[in-house]
Amino acid sequence: MSMNNQGRPTGVGTPVPAGTSDFTSVSGSSLLPNEPLLFEIGDREHSGVDLPDVAIDGSFLGGFERKSEIDLAGLTEPETLRHYVRLSRLNYSIDSGMYPLGSCTMKHNPRLNEKMARLPGFADIHPLQPVSTVQGALALMDELAHWLMTLTNTAAVCLTPKAGAHGEMAGMMAIKAAQDAAGQGHRKVVLVPESAHGTNPATAAFLGYSVRAVPARDDGTVDVEAVKAALSPDVAAIMLTNPNTCGLFEPEVIEIAAAVHEAGAFFYCDGANFNAIMGVVRPGDLGIDAMHINLHKTFSTPHGGGGPGAGPVVLSAALAPFAPVPFVRKGSGGTELVEHAEGQHLGRITAFNGQMGMYVRALTYMLSHGGDGLAQAAKDAVLNANYIKARLERVFSVPFPGQPCMHEALFDDSFLEGTGVSTLDFAKALIDEGFHPMTMYFPLVVHGAMLVEPTESESKQTLDRFCDVMLELAEDAKAGNAARFTSAPLNAPRRRLDETRAARSPVLKWERQELLPQAAE
Amino acid sequence: MRYLPHSEHERADMLAVIGASTAEDLFARVPRHALLREPVNLPRHSPEFLVEAKMKALAGRNHAAGDGPFFIGAGAYRHHVPASVDHLIQRSEWLTAYTPYQPEVSQGTLQMLFEFQTQVAHLTGMEVANASMYDGSTATAEAVLMARRLTRRSRIILSGGLHPHYRDVVRTYLGDGPDLVCLPASPEGQGDILNRIDGDTAAIVVQTPDFYGHLRDLRAAADAAHAAGALLIVVVTEVVSLGLIEAPGALGADIVVAEGQSIGNSLNFGGPYVGLMATRKEFIRQMPGRLCGETVDADGNRGFVLTLSTREQHIRREKATSNICTNSGLCALAFSIHMSLLGEAGLKKLARLNHHNAVKLAKMLGTVPGVELLNHSFFNEMTIRLPVPAAPIVELLARADVLAGLPVSRLEPDNPACENLIVLAATELTTDDDIAMLAECLHAALSEDAQ
Numbered sequence: 001m002s003m004n005n006q007g008r009p010t011g012v013g014t015p016v017p018a019g020t021s022d023f024t025s026v027s028g029s030s031l032l033p034n035e036p037l038l039f040e041i042g043d044r045e046h047s048g049v050d051l052p053d054v055a056i057d058g059s060f061l062g063g064f065e066r067k068s069e070i071d072l073a074g075l076t077e078p079e080t081l082r083h084y085v086r087l088s089r090l091n092y093s094i095d096s097g098m099y100p101l102g103s104c105t106m107k108h109n110p111r112l113n114e115k116m117a118r119l120p121g122f123a124d125i126h127p128l129q130p131v132s133t134v135q136g137a138l139a140l141m142d143e144l145a146h147w148l149m150t151l152t153n154t155a156a157v158c159l160t161p162k163a164g165a166h167g168e169m170a171g172m173m174a175i176k177a178a179q180d181a182a183g184q185g186h187r188k189v190v191l192v193p194e195s196a197h198g199t200n201p202a203t204a205a206f207l208g209y210s211v212r213a214v215p216a217r218d219d220g221t222v223d224v225e226a227v228k229a230a231l232s233p234d235v236a237a238i239m240l241t242n243p244n245t246c247g248l249f250e251p252e253v254i255e256i257a258a259a260v261h262e263a264g265a266f267f268y269c270d271g272a273n274f275n276a277i278m279g280v281v282r283p284g285d286l287g288i289d290a291m292h293i294n295l296h297k298t299f300s301t302p303h304g305g306g307g308p309g310a311g312p313v314v315l316s317a318a319l320a321p322f323a324p325v326p327f328v329r330k331g332s333g334g335t336e337l338v339e340h341a342e343g344q345h346l347g348r349i350t351a352f353n354g355q356m357g358m359y360v361r362a363l364t365y366m367l368s369h370g371g372d373g374l375a376q377a378a379k380d381a382v383l384n385a386n387y388i389k390a391r392l393e394r395v396f397s398v399p400f401p402g403q404p405c406m407h408e409a410l411f412d413d414s415f416l417e418g419t420g421v422s423t424l425d426f427a428k429a430l431i432d433e434g435f436h437p438m439t440m441y442f443p444l445v446v447h448g449a450m451l452v453e454p455t456e457s458e459s460k461q462t463l464d465r466f467c468d469v470m471l472e473l474a475e476d477a478k479a480g481n482a483a484r485f486t487s488a489p490l491n492a493p494r495r496r497l498d499e500t501r502a503a504r505s506p507v508l509k510w511e512r513q514e515l516l517p518q519a520a521e
Numbered sequence: 522m523r524y525l526p527h528s529e530h531e532r533a534d535m536l537a538v539i540g541a542s543t544a545e546d547l548f549a550r551v552p553r554h555a556l557l558r559e560p561v562n563l564p565r566h567s568p569e570f571l572v573e574a575k576m577k578a579l580a581g582r583n584h585a586a587g588d589g590p591f592f593i594g595a596g597a598y599r600h601h602v603p604a605s606v607d608h609l610i611q612r613s614e615w616l617t618a619y620t621p622y623q624p625e626v627s628q629g630t631l632q633m634l635f636e637f638q639t640q641v642a643h644l645t646g647m648e649v650a651n652a653s654m655y656d657g658s659t660a661t662a663e664a665v666l667m668a669r670r671l672t673r674r675s676r677i678i679l680s681g682g683l684h685p686h687y688r689d690v691v692r693t694y695l696g697d698g699p700d701l702v703c704l705p706a707s708p709e710g711q712g713d714i715l716n717r718i719d720g721d722t723a724a725i726v727v728q729t730p731d732f733y734g735h736l737r738d739l740r741a742a743a744d745a746a747h748a749a750g751a752l753l754i755v756v757v758t759e760v761v762s763l764g765l766i767e768a769p770g771a772l773g774a775d776i777v778v779a780e781g782q783s784i785g786n787s788l789n790f791g792g793p794y795v796g797l798m799a800t801r802k803e804f805i806r807q808m809p810g811r812l813c814g815e816t817v818d819a820d821g822n823r824g825f826v827l828t829l830s831t832r833e834q835h836i837r838r839e840k841a842t843s844n845i846c847t848n849s850g851l852c853a854l855a856f857s858i859h860m861s862l863l864g865e866a867g868l869k870k871l872a873r874l875n876h877h878n879a880v881k882l883a884k885m886l887g888t889v890p891g892v893e894l895l896n897h898s899f900f901n902e903m904t905i906r907l908p909v910p911a912a913p914i915v916e917l918l919a920r921a922d923v924l925a926g927l928p929v930s931r932l933e934p935d936n937p938a939c940e941n942l943i944v945l946a947a948t949e950l951t952t953d954d955d956i957a958m959l960a961e962c963l964h965a966a967l968s969e970d971a972q
Contacts, residue, residue, distance in 0.1 A: 034822070035632065037632065037635070037636060038636045038639075038857075038861055039636070039639060042861060042864060043864075044864065044865040044866065045864075045865075045866055046864055046866070047862070047863060047864040047866045047867035047870075048603070048605075048861070048862035048863070048864070048867070049603060049862050049863055049867045049870075049871070051867060051870040051871055051874055051949070052870075052874065053870060053873075054873050054874055054877040055877075056873050056876055056877055056880070060876070060879075060880060060883070060896070060897075060898055060899055061736065061765070061766070061876070061898060061900070062735075062736040062738075062897065062898030064729075064736045064738075064766050064767050064898070065765065065766065065767065066763075066764070066765055066766055066767045066768065067767060067771075068646060068767065068768055068771045069865070070643055070644060070763070070764070070768070070865050070868065070869075071643045071865070072640060072643055072644070072860060072863070072864055072865040072868060073861065073864060073865075074861065074862070074863060074864015074865060074866055074867055075861050075862065075864065077603075077605055077862065080605060080609075080858065080861050080862050081605055081609065083861070084609045084612075084615075084633075084854075084858055084861075085609070085612070087628075087629040087632055087633055088609075088612050088614035088615050088629050089614060089629065090626075090627075090628035090629040090632070091614040091615070091618045091626065091627055091628070091629035091630055092614075092618065092619075092623070092626040092627065093613050093614045093615075093616070093617040093618040094613075094617040094618075094619075095613030095614075095616075095617045096613065096614065099619055101619060104619060104620075106619055108524055109616065109617050110524060112569055112572060112573065114611060114616070115573070116572075116573065116576040116580075117789075118607070119576065119577060119580040120580070120585040120587060120588075121577075121579070121580025121581055121582070121583040121585055122579075122580050122583070122789070122790065123787040123788070123789055124585040124586045124587050124599070124787060124788055125583045125584070125585055125586060125788060125789075125790045126586055126591075126593045126597055126599065126788045126790070126924070127597055127788070127790050127791030127792075128593055128595055128596075128597070128927045128931065128932075129584065129586075129593060129919075129924055130915060130916055130919040130924070132916065132919060133583065133584035133919055133924070134583050134584070134790065135582045135583070136578075136579040136580055136581065136582030136583040137579075137583050137790050139579055139582065140579050147563060150561055150562060150563055151561060151563070162655035162656065162659060162792065162793075163655060163845075163846060163847040164846060164847070165834070165844045165845055165846040165847070166655065166659070166845075168844065169844060173693070197835075198833075198834040198835040198836070198837075198838045198841070198846075199834050199835075199844050199846050201834075201838040201839035202834035202837070202838060202839055202841040202843070202844035203844040204839065205839035205840070205841075206843070206844050211838075211839045248550065249548070249550040249551050251550045251551075251552070253552075254552055254555065277551075279557070279560070279561050280548065280551075280556065280557060281548075281551055281555050281556060281557065282555075282557065282561075285555050286555055300524075302616045302617055302851065303617065303618065303619050303620065303850075304610075304615070304616060304617075304618070304850045304851025304852075304854070305615060305618040305619070305620070305621065305627075305629075305630035305633075305850040305851060305854065306619070306620040306621065306630065306652070306811065306847060306848050306850035307620075307653075307655075307793075307847040307848045307849045307850040307851065307852075308655070308792070308793035308795075308847070308849045308850070308851060308852055309846075309847045310793075324693065339931070339932075340934060346693060347689050347690075347692055347693040348658075348686060348689040348690050348693055349659075349690060349693055349694075350655065350656060350658050350659055350686075350690060350792070351596055351656060351657065351658035351684065351686035351687060351690060351780075351791070352596070352597065352656075352658075352686065352790070352791025352792060353790055353791040353792065354791065354792055355792040355793045356789050356790035356791055356792055357787075357789045357790075357792060357793050358792075358793060360576070363576075364572055364576055366563075367564070367567055367572045367575060367576075368523070368524070368566065368567060368569065368572050369522065369524065369566055370563065370564050370565040370566030370567060371560055371561040371562070371563030371564065371565065372560055372565050372566055373522045373524075373525070373565075373566040374561075374563075375557075375560060375561070376522055376525060377522075377524070377525060379544045379547075380525055380527055380532075382544075382547045382548070383527075383532060383535055383536070383539075383544060383547065384535075386539045386541070386547050387535045387538060387539055389539075390538050390539040390540065391538065403549075403550060404539075404541070404546070404547045404548075404549060404550065406547075427623075428625070431623070431625055431626055436619070436623060436626060437623050442835075456524075456525055457524065457525075457526070458526065459526035459527070459531075460526075460527060460531045460534070460535060487819075489625050489626075492625040492626050493625065493626070493628050494624065494625045494628055494818040494822060494824040495625065495818040495819040495820050495822075496625065496818060496819045497624045497625065497816050497817070497818045497819075497824045497825075497826045498816045498817055498818070498819075499624075499816065499826050499828065501816045501817065502814040502815065502816035502826045502828040503814070503828050503829055503831070506805065506812070506814045506828055506829060507814055507815040507816075508635075508638055508642075508649045508650075508805070508812055508813070508814050508815075508828075509635070509638050509639040509642050509643075509649060509650070510635070510636070510639045
């Protein structure tokens with residue numbers, strides 16, 4: 001164990017083997033609490049709101065008045081604050097530290113975005129108000145659309161998708177509609193590289209396509225010749241992520257687009273990694289026909305513990321006539337909201353107008369950064385990833401060496417060979433060092449993948465601390481200290497959780513204890 | 522560029538470590554002619570106060586619901602959100618956390634989702650609920666697909682009382698064809714679905730309170746569906762109603778989907794909202810979306826994880842139940858906090874108050890000459906028929922700062938039977954003065970129109 005100059009132990013120290021902690025507090029809690037479930041502390045009587053009790057006669061309820069109990073737990077306001085503040089402290093967050101999650105783009109979430117989204121003129125307007133009363137909202141949507149189309153050099157954008165996967169669905173639906181309209185409905189195959197996100201094949205299958213895999217080259221990119229070999233008259237589209245999920249720019253993307261178009265198919269680009277190139281490369285210039293943009297990744301809207309997302313999809317001129325409704329357009333009397341499919345437009349993919357709250361946050365972010373700042377952010381994201389790669393590549397194994405990465409650095413697990421430490425173990429040990437794990441085992445094309453995406457938000461100081469920890473961990477793994485990894489995490493609110501047990505006999509909600517057999521006595 | 526930490530000096534140092542001479546070297550794999558030579562034609566970066574001024578100017582061009590009498594519902598409802606809800610969801614640890622794929626450092630989000638699933642299951646009277654969907658409309662489309670997988674049948678019948686946007690979303694997801702039967706709009710609450718069920722029917726979809734405000738007989742619908750081997754999907758767009766109306770699960774529903782916006786979430790011009798989905802335990806392996814489950818950690822302590830992910834796209838790829846990747850976590854949190862504050866007692870009071878105000882609204886509308894109330898039953902929403910087309914009247918009232926409800930023709934432009942209809946909602950925020958003002962303005966508008 002190393003000591004600092006005051007003689008105190010530093011670094012990780014010696015791990016405590018499972019279950020041998022020598023201290024148990026009386027309450028079973030500490031400053032990191034074991035917070036009981038809401039249903040264990042609340043009850044049916046308590047409430048944190050004051051509402052008048054009114055008498056109703058039930059004559060308008062058609063005989064459908066509730067007779068069953070609901071069984072909801074109520075808390076007073078102070079108890080509510082404590083419950084949710086205590087729970088929150090069990091979470092890692094981007095405000096508390098770096099999230100090196102490849103493919104997820106966990107960047108800083110500016111609070112100005114939140115403040116603007118809460119202006120009553122945005123938060124307190126109804127989606128079905130008369131259009132004359134929401135001209136500011138429509139103008140905002142129009143401006144956001146302008147930024148997205150300018151950054152991508154595309155002809156149209158459908159703002160409404162609720163998340164990236166929903167945007168994929170909208171884009172692929174537009175492709176399908178365009179091909180049906182052109183008498184090309186017999187095209188039933190979608191090409192998907194092996195490194196693709198799981199949503200790509202899932203989306204293609206959802207729309208009735210069969211998926212044909214395209215192998216990657218030894219350097220982690222897609223070979224235009226392999227695409228040509230996979231193209232046939234029944235291919236509807238290729239779904240290609242660029243920069244790809246190995247963190248590499250596809251060098252033959254323009255040739256791939258040309259080959260795909262030559263074969264009468266469309267080019268769907270998964271825009272999950274747009275953060276690497278915004279303001280630097282316009283996907284429209286590469287020949288893409290459709291691409292979703294995750295506002296919660298690229299444009300800083302918060303992930304919120306798993307959503308809500310927002311996934312506007314930009315469309316080429318060929319696909320623009322097939323965009324789903326609703327969309328905004330300039331009209332004689334102001335900005336119009338087109339709510340009903342006319343011509344070849346697809347119908348709705350969601351009620352109302354999409355994720356307005358996210359539009360406000362994304363546009364606020366764009367205006368703050370400006371076109372120049374967005375380009376600088378992309379360059380810094382790429383700089384940060386390459387810096388990590390440069391600092392780690394002498395120790396960590398890089399599956400596709402000899403080229404700069406884009407916004408994320410990919411490593412495989414060959415450096416761990418013979419150590420008894422897996423990628424999972426390594427990632428969990430990062431938790432004990434105060435970092436969220438990197439993305440693990442994705443992309444699938446690399447064995448034991450570790451995908452590190454720092455984003456532009458991290459300072460050099462943080463990156464250096466992260467690299468120092470990564471190098472120290474790698475050395476320790478190679479030195480044979482596998483227990484530190486296989487028992488990790490020890491310094492987290494929970495140790496490793498039994499996922500097999502959770503899946504084998506699922507417990508998906510709280511059950512009242514007296515109803516359980518063992519409590520019947 | 523206040524969000525970017527590097528100085529030029531640091532950038533240069535980092536490039537030196539990388540062994541690159543310029544930032545452009547890092548883009549060496551990008552085809553030369555694809556790299557932008559000129560900056561994109563967009564405004565340059567801007568100080569916080571200027572961005573704020575611009576956004577405020579845009580917001581100022583909208584009429585906020587709180588600015589005057591307000592009666593629009595139709596799937597999104599203006600309710601009071603307690604101050605502590607919005608405070609809590611803005612805590613960094615909630616707002617800026619990622620999806621809880623690393624459960625050891627995500628127990629806050631996971632326990633919250635477990636509590637949320639319990640609340641939703643109890644509220645709907647179902648055995649299990651998932652960790653939320655995008656919104657009510659997409660949850661409805663996913664429920665329909667789930668019913669097809671469960672029954673291995675294809676016909677879906679949508680009630681004429683289903684929200685037209687929800688119907689349109691299902692149509693987009695499924696495509697038009699003989700296997701999707703959309704019954705004509707039923708503004709008078711007419712029963713239309715039971716005798717359409719046949720041996721090919723996978724599910725019928727019934728909304729209650731329906732789009733026009735009527736309460737629907739779920740028991741009869743469930744019995745008819747089950748007799749034919751079909752499933753009953755119940756849609757609820759106003760979850761507050763479940764504080765006063767019998768739970769769909771207690772009446773035989775197989776899948777319940779709902780829009781949860783009413784609890785904890787602002788109107789937000791339509792999103793983000795939070796879709797709820799609940800079903801029977803035997804159906805969970807065909808349920809889309811994330812699920813949180815209880816387990817233990819290596820020390821035997823209770824903990825929570827995302828589970829049954831073998832249904833999901835990141836594991837199953839093209840064989841997944843859905844392409845859904847995300848849920849509506851932060852909106853689910855807002856829902857869960859607000860529901861905790863309400864509790865059983867508070868939700869019931871809130872529901873009664875909504876209904877109470879709606880009864881006042883209905884009675885006042887009954888005094889306006891020419892206005893015909895179409896509902897015999899309602900919770901907090903109802904439909905009226907005017908002697909004249911509704912849209913111009915609603916527009917006229919909007920100019921007097923009274924947002925008088927939704928002219929149904931906006932959603933059903935091709936249905937002449939809907940041209941004179943308005944759907945109106947009252948909530949706990951509706952005052953007697955609001956109702957009086959509406960009646961007065963409506964009376965005046967109709968009198969002017971008659972002249």
